[in-house]
Amino acid sequence: MTQRVAPGRVSLGMLMGVVGFLAFVEFTSGVLQGYYTPMLTDIARHLHIHDADVNWLEGTQLMLSALVVPAFAKLGDMIGHRRMLLISTAVTGAASLVLPFTDSFAVFLVGWALMGFYVVWLPLEIALIWSRARRMEGRSTITARAAGILVAALESGAIIGALVGGALVDALPLWIVLLVPSILIIVCFFVVLCGVKESPEPTGGIFDxxxxxxxxxxxxxxxxxxxxxxxxxxxxxxxxxxxxxxxxxxxxxxxxxxxxxDPLIDVRMFRSPALGPVFLTAGLFGVSVLGAQAPLSTFARTDPGVYGFGLGTSGFATSLIIGVYLIAMIVGALTYPLATRLVAPRIVLIVAAVLVGVGFLLFLPLHGTYLQVIVNMVVVGIGSGALVAALPAAAASAAPHTQTSVATGLTNSVKTVGGAVASCVFGIALLHGASGAVADGTAGSFSGYVTVWVVCGVTALVAAVLLLFVPKTAFTDAETPVVDLVP
Known part of the structure; x- marks a missing residue:
């Protein structure tokens, strides 16, 4: 039997219950993404490593994430998205408890990498919402709105995480500061356990x-x-x-x-004129949204009196930059579903990618003052927020109904691979610089930071060009017929 419900009514009523609980999960994810960033320099000193080696933490976590997402996304479609959400939350919480109690770089690296299981949360949540919305009219719009809410929760958590992390690292021993996220993840586990219902009609099948x-x-x-x-x-x-x-x-x-x-990943999806460019955009977007996080933090913390560049900010001042950036991401995420009412989702994606590219290229002439960096990050943040919300929602709306979680997961997997590649490239650039000479002291090289800004800017603009080839009616309800479901 087909149930048809007005999109506005569904988004505010039937879906808000589950979205509310899932929003807390994304809030926790945001805290994890923002909390550690202001203290990466402090973590480097604690572990007795070079600033450029901080990219090892980012790179290894991205590597593991690239392995985890395809498996968990497929299992989510097969046996239930909530079940895989619970498992990934448990692993993330256990790994986070390793960090406060070691000063070994190797052990810290393993714990940090295993925390990468949280990257599967958002694609599983989008797939769960999409699976419930299949019986409703306007489910592409519903999913886009839900994605905007989830990303807004994610970035709100990242803002609070960055501000709290930056304040605590200046006031408390590092081991206590590192223990705080573990408590939140444990709460998150019980929120999912008690508040989130399983997605209807898992596809079953044999795992590949x-x-x-x-x-x-x-x-x-x-x-x-x-x-x-x-x-x-x-x-x-x-x-x-x-x-x-x-x-x-x-x-x-x-x-x-x-x-x-019953493939793990239906590679035919990469041939789709709607999905193929989305996956490529996700990979190119991962270069900036994942690969550039650590370099932006360490650039702000670098003392210009010693090295001749950087802002020389404290942990809290750095967290304020991150906070403004994340507020801009919230604006972008919430603006995306509103903008798609006026123009095609494809156009919104293109504009968002252009904003990311322009924002990073602005760093080339404008990087010497706190205000200049803030302005650049606002431009980048608006575009990034729209893309974070849009990519999984777009993939869900264009994918076969049996591959929803896989498609949304692929946006994260490809994004993660892009971030891993960028993390490696940026780590080499910061350590050796354009001339190949190893940077002096513990700071990265200025030419390495220039490389980061150029690569992030150019890859975002390339993504905008790729999106020009997406069909004009992609990601709309016109391409997504209502599915009959038996209650």
Whole structure:
């Protein structure tokens, strides 16, 4: 039986219950993403590592995330999105408890990497909402609105996390500061356990273990090669060979998936004129939204009196920059569903990508004062917020109904791979600089920061160009017929 409900009524009524609980999950995710950023320099000193080595933390977490998301997204479609949400929350909480009690870089790195399980939360939540909205009219609009609410919650958590983290790190021992997020994750687990209902009608099926092994080998080789490049430098041929092996291993994975009756990832989705550019945009967007986080923080903390560049900000002052950036992301996320009422979602995505590119390129002439950096980050933030909300919602609306979680998860997976590549490139650039000379002291090189700004700006503009090739009616309810569901 088909149930048709007005989109406005659904978004405020039937969906708000589940969105409210899921918003707390995204609030927690935001805290995790914002809380640690102002203290990355303090963590580096605690672990006795160079500022450029902070990118190891980011890179390893992104590597693990790239492996986790495809598996958890598929399992979410098969056995339930809530169930996989609970498992990923439990793993994230356990890993967070490692950080306060070690000063070993290796142990800290493992714990930090395992916390990367939280990246699967948003795609699972979007898929859960989409699965409930399948019986309603206007579900693309509903999902877009829900995504905006979730991303607003995420960025609100990131703002509060950044402000609280920046204030606490200036006042308390680091181990106490690192313990705070663990408490919130434990609360988050029980919120999901008690407040979120399972998605209706999981697809079932047999898990594609062979596909998971093949894509895992490809990602491990690819990201492992990137790690070797960071260690050995860009001139090392063995590192490049390992990267190439990782890329080539995608071929047997794709061939297997095309033959598999119930594939882990339906690679045909990459051929879709609507989904293909979205996945590519997600990868290019990951360069800036994931790969540039640590460099932006360490640039702000760098003392200009010693190194001749940077802002020399304290932990709290750095958190204020992050807070303004995240407020801009909230504005972008909430503006996205409103803007799609006036113009096609495709146009909104293009404008958002252009804003990210322009914002980063503004750093080239404008990086010497606190105000200049704030202005740049506002421009980047508005575009980034719109893209964070739009990409998974767009993927859900364009994907086959049996692949909703996989499609939304793929936006995160591809974004994560883009961030992992950028993290490696930026780490090398900051450590060695454009001239190849290792940066003095513990600060990154200025030419390395210029590389970060240029790469982030150009990749965002390339994404905007790719989106021009998306069909004009993509991501709209016109392309998404109502599905009959038996209550």
């Amino acid at each position: 273990t062979v596909g998971l092994v093949l894509i895992s080998l490809a990602l491990i080789a690819f990201t492992g090669g990137l790690s070797m490049l960071r260690l050995n430098g860009p001139a090392d041929p063995l590192s490049w060979a390992v990267v190439a092996i990782g890329v080539l291993l995608v071929i047997p994975f794709a061939l297997w998936e095309l033959r598999c009756a």
